[in-house]
Amino acid sequence: MIARSCAMIARMLPPAIDAELTREPFLPLRLYLSDGRTYVIANPALCWINHGSIYIARTNRPDSRIMDVDLVSLRHIVRI
Numbered sequence: 608m609i610a611r612s613c614a615m616i617a618r619m620l621p622p623a624i625d626a627e628l629t630r631e632p633f634l635p636l637r638l639y640l641s642d643g644r645t646y647v648i649a650n651p652a653l654c655w656i657n658h659g660s661i662y663i664a665r666t667n668r669p670d671s672r673i674m675d676v677d678l679v680s681l682r683h684i685v686r687i
Contacts (some may be wrong), residue, residue, distance in 0.1 A: 641683045
């Protein structure tokens with residue numbers, strides 16, 4: 608198993624997140640936010656990075672339709 612590097616920085620940059628989402632083979636990742644919330648990303652196709660934000664689609668199962676989308680500011684992501 609490949610260990611992930613954890614970066615504690617004030618603002619997560621889009622290239623750092625994109626590198627994790629496009630990693631081959633993809634490993635599910637967890638985003639830690641400044642307010643204590645976390646997001647588990649099991650499918651990289653359910654995320655979109657746009658300027659200073661990431662859109663994270665939520666489903667009730669990995670192979671089902673999108674139920675909702677959360678918009679998270681990259682400045683609130685403190686580590687992966």
